[in-house]
Amino acid sequence: MADQKMKGRTVSLMTMVFIFQVLFALLHGCFAASRKGQPPRNGTTVHPTAVNGFGSSVFLSVSGNVYPLGYYSVTVGIGNPPKAFQLDIDTGSDLTWVQCDAPCTGCSLPRDRLYKPVNSKFLPCKDPVCAALHSPKPHQCKKLNEKCGFQVDYADHGSVLGVIVSDNFPLSLVNGSLSSSFLAFGCGYRLQNRGPHTPPTTAGVLGLGKSKASISSQLSGMGITKNVVGHCLSGQGGGFLFLGADFVPKSGMTWSPMLQNSFDKHYSSGPAELLFGGKPTGVKGFNVIFDSGSTYTYLSSKIYQTVLNLVKKDLSGKQLQDVKDNALPICWKGARPFKSVQDVRNYFNSFALSFTGARNIQLHLPPEAYLIVTEKGNVCLGILSGTEAGLGTSNVIGDISLQNQLVIYDNDNQRIGWASADCTRKLRGL
Numbered sequence: 001m002a003d004q005k006m007k008g009r010t011v012s013l014m015t016m017v018f019i020f021q022v023l024f025a026l027l028h029g030c031f032a033a034s035r036k037g038q039p040p041r042n043g044t045t046v047h048p049t050a051v052n053g054f055g056s057s058v059f060l061s062v063s064g065n066v067y068p069l070g071y072y073s074v075t076v077g078i079g080n081p082p083k084a085f086q087l088d089i090d091t092g093s094d095l096t097w098v099q100c101d102a103p104c105t106g107c108s109l110p111r112d113r114l115y116k117p118v119n120s121k122f123l124p125c126k127d128p129v130c131a132a133l134h135s136p137k138p139h140q141c142k143k144l145n146e147k148c149g150f151q152v153d154y155a156d157h158g159s160v161l162g163v164i165v166s167d168n169f170p171l172s173l174v175n176g177s178l179s180s181s182f183l184a185f186g187c188g189y190r191l192q193n194r195g196p197h198t199p200p201t202t203a204g205v206l207g208l209g210k211s212k213a214s215i216s217s218q219l220s221g222m223g224i225t226k227n228v229v230g231h232c233l234s235g236q237g238g239g240f241l242f243l244g245a246d247f248v249p250k251s252g253m254t255w256s257p258m259l260q261n262s263f264d265k266h267y268s269s270g271p272a273e274l275l276f277g278g279k280p281t282g283v284k285g286f287n288v289i290f291d292s293g294s295t296y297t298y299l300s301s302k303i304y305q306t307v308l309n310l311v312k313k314d315l316s317g318k319q320l321q322d323v324k325d326n327a328l329p330i331c332w333k334g335a336r337p338f339k340s341v342q343d344v345r346n347y348f349n350s351f352a353l354s355f356t357g358a359r360n361i362q363l364h365l366p367p368e369a370y371l372i373v374t375e376k377g378n379v380c381l382g383i384l385s386g387t388e389a390g391l392g393t394s395n396v397i398g399d400i401s402l403q404n405q406l407v408i409y410d411n412d413n414q415r416i417g418w419a420s421a422d423c424t425r426k427l428r429g430l
C-alpha cells in the first residue's frame with residue numbers, strides 16, 4: 001500500500017491463484033501424520049435440507065472498530081470438539097480460512113491457537129466449491145484424488161497459501177437448533193506480508209462474498225440458511241453479523257440492485273453519483289463495492305481528488321490546520337485535541353452516493369462515515385485514493401462508511417440494502 005502507516009488491514013479485495021502439483025507434494029507429508037488416529041466424526045443435528053425449505057439464521061456478535069483496531073471480527077468454533085477462532089468478517093472475499101498448524105510459516109498466533117487439521121478432510125479438487133474458488137478461470141483437476149489448493153492475494157499485498165479442508169463448523173441457529181455441518185474452508189500455512197495491515201490477533205478471515213465458496217453460500221446450499229448476509233457495525237465498536245433471512249426488516253431498508261457481471265465477483269452496485277452537502281459534484285457514473293474487509297473507503301483517483309478538494313475548500317476559513325498524524329495521510333488539528341467525530345461535525349459537510357438507476361436511492365455519508373479522530377486528537381480523512389493503493393479504478397466502500405447501518409447483501413434477490421441502525425442493539429426482524 002502507498003501508506004505504510006495505516007493500522008489494521010486495509011483492503012480485502014482479492015484474487016485467487018491456484019497451485020497444484022508442487023503444493024500437494026509438499027502437503028502430503030505435512031498432513032499425513034496429523035490425520036492418523038482420527039476419531040469418527042459425529043454430531044450432525046441439522047439435516048442438510050430444511051423440511052420447510054425456509055431455513056433458519058445464524059446470529060453472531062461482532063467485536064472490533066474502525067480505529068484504532070481497523071477490523072471487525074466474530075468468534076466461531078471449528079472442529080470436534082470445537083476450538084474458537086476469531087475471524088475478520090469480510091464481504092470482499094469468498095474464502096474463509098484459518099491459520100493452520102500444518103506447520104505454518106508466517107502465522108501470527110501461538111501454535112496452540114492454530115487450527116490443527118486432525119479430523120478434517122481434504123476437499124477434492126473436483127468439488128464444486130473448489131471450482132467456485134477458481135472462477136472465472138477454467139477449473140482443471142489433473143489427478144483423480146487431487147486436493148484443492150489455494151492462494152489468496154489481498155489488495156494490501158498480503159497473501160495466504162494453503163489447502164482447502166472440510167471440518168465440523170458448529171453454528172447456533174436462531175430457531176434453537178445447532179447446525180453441525182461440515183463446511184469447506186482454507187487451512188492457511190504460508191502467510192506473507194501479514195505485517196502492518198493484518199490484524200495480529202485474528203486467526204483468519206470469514207469470507208462472506210457471493211461465490212459458491214463463501215460460508216453463506218455453503219450454508220444456503222445445504223438449506224440451513226438463506227443466502228443473505230447482514231452486518232451492523234457500531235461506530236462505538238462491536239455490532240452483529242447474521243447469515244440468513246430472519247433479521248431482514250420488512251420495511252425501512254433502502255435497496256439497490258446488486259450488479260451481476262462476470263468480471264466482478266464483489267458485492268457492487270451502481271452507477272452512482274457523488275453529492276456533497278446535498279448538491280451534485282459533477283462526479284457520476286461510477287460503481288462501488290461494499291467491502292467489510294476494508295477498514296477505510298477507497299475511491300479512484302479522480303473521485304478521490306474531488307472529495308479532497310471539496311473537503312479542503314469547505315474548511316477554508318475554519319479553525320482547522322493541516323497536521324501530520326501517523327494514522328492516515330490527510331489530517332487536521334483544532335485549537336484543542338478532539339475527543340470524537342462529534343466534536344468536528346460542524347466543520348464538515350455530508351457526502352452522499354446517489355444510485356441513479358431505477359429510483360433515487362442514496363447512501364448518506366455524514367462526517368462520521370468518512371472521518372476518524374485519532375489518539376492524538378486530530379481529525380483524519382478516512383477516504384483514501386484507491387488508485388494509489390493499487391486498486392485501479394475500483395471504488396470500495398469500507399467499514400468506516402458502513403458504520404451505524406444495517407447492511408444486507410441479499411444474494412437470493414440480487415440486492416444490497418442499508419438502513420441507519422443502532423448496531424449495539426439486536427434487531428428484531430421477525
Ligand SMILES: *[C@@H]1O[C@H](CO)[C@@H](O)[C@H](O)[C@H]1NC(C)=O
Pocket residue numbers: 039042043080081
Ligand atoms: C461426539 O463426539 C464427542 C467428542 O468427540 C463426544 O463427546 C460425544 O459423546 C459424541 N457424540 C455421539 C452422539 O457420538
Ligand SMILES: *[C@@H]1O[C@H](CO)[C@@H](O)[C@H](O)[C@H]1NC(C)=O
Pocket residue numbers: 046047049050051054055056173175176177223224225
Ligand atoms: C431450524 O432450522 C434448521 C435449518 O433449516 C432445521 O433443520 C431445524 O429443523 C430447525 N429447528 C427447529 C427447532 O425448527
